[in-house]
Amino acid sequence: MKTFTESSALVRYSLSGPTMGSRFSAVFFAAAGLDTRAIQAELQAAVDRVDGQMSTWQPDSTLMRLNRAPLGEWFDLPDELYQVLLAGLHVGSLSHGAFDIALGAQVGAWGFSPAPAGAPEAPRCAAAAALTLDRERRAVRKEAEVSLDLNGIAKGFGVDQLARCLERHGTQRYLVGIDGELRARGEKPDGPWRVALEKPEYGRREVFASLELADTAIATSGDYRHWRERDGQRYSHTLDPYSGAPLHNGIASVTVLAGSCLYADAWATALMVLGIERGARLAQEQGLGAVFLVREGEHIREVTVGL
Structure with missing residues (x-):
């Protein structure tokens, strides 16, 4: 779909499609006459590759085949999955384990993935200790039984892939998500991209604040969109890697602004796990912009870092 703006030089385009149990969107401004059918196909192919490699909901995804691979054998990785594993391990190291891609068994045990619910079959092994990566051949070897889960980083990487697709077509003004x-580049003809920061309300959507984006990415981790109830208790889908149980530290959400959505996505989870004091300090050290929303009784307290 396209609509003409007040500027005769630019046209607004809007494309979307299904991916990862949700939908992707791409809004951009460019010259008239673009072949949007070709761009649509490329955008869809980009996110399909990410889903096909990293989904925990597709038994034949590359990630799930890696999870089933024998110990001690090298497993060749496609380029996209290699990049995400490397980034996940990097954020895990910088966050002192607050972000850990080796929580697949625990995620399943709490009912947040198609893996069988119940107690994990084996003690958890952190990803950094369980994996060896060969950077030259782009391969990985499992040193211990581990179940990898990339749901805390794969969508962010998918957004970056959408951005790369548009940039290959010379697009300089876009918002993809x-x-x-989300990831933005440039501005709209009438000003910056403006996005909503949601109020952390269970079961309904309400705007808490708005943020302006330009040449940056944004991601949010929160306790109010995906949860499970057990014995009348509500449990967040974000797990604490240190305990293997759902996070319960009073943080309702953390929104991170970073140069790529891959890292914004991973850091949002890490900072939520770390909490206000440690999380805010680490965000400052890493040069991240962050918004912490904290539950205090019936009220929400906002703490911002680097904005």
Whole structure:
């Protein structure tokens, strides 16, 4: 779909499609006459590759085949999955384990993935200790039984892939996203891209504040969109890697602004796990912009870092 703006030089385009149990969106301004059918196909192919490699909901995804691979054998990785594993391990190291891609068994045990619910079959092994990466051949070897889960980083990477697709077509003004993870470049003809920061309300959507984006990415981790109830208790889908249980530290959400959505996505989870004091300090050290929303009784307290 396209609509003409007040500027005769630019046309607004809007494309979307299904991915990762949600939808991707791409809004951009460019010259008239673009072949949007070709761009649509490329955008869809980009996110399909990410889903096909990293989904925990597709038994034949590359990630799930890696999870089933024998210990001690090298497993060749496609380029996209290699990049995400490397980034996940990097953020895990910088966050002192607050972000850990080796929580697949725990995620399943709490009912947040198609893996069988119940107690994990084996003690958890952190990803950094369980994996060896060969950077030259782009391969990985499992040193311990581990179940990898990339749901805390894959959507962000998918957003970055959408951005790369548009940039290959010379697009300089865009806003792309998947399920609230967003990346912007340039501005609209009438000013910056403006996005909503949601109020952390269970079961309903309400705007808490708005943020302006230009040449940055944004991602949010929160306790109010995906949860499970057990024995009358509500449990967040964000797990604490240190305990293997759902996070319960009073943080309702953390929104991170970073140069790529891949890293914004991963850091949002890490900072939520770390909490206000440690999380805010680490965000400052890493040069991240962050918004912490904290539950205090019936009220929400906002703490911002680097904005």
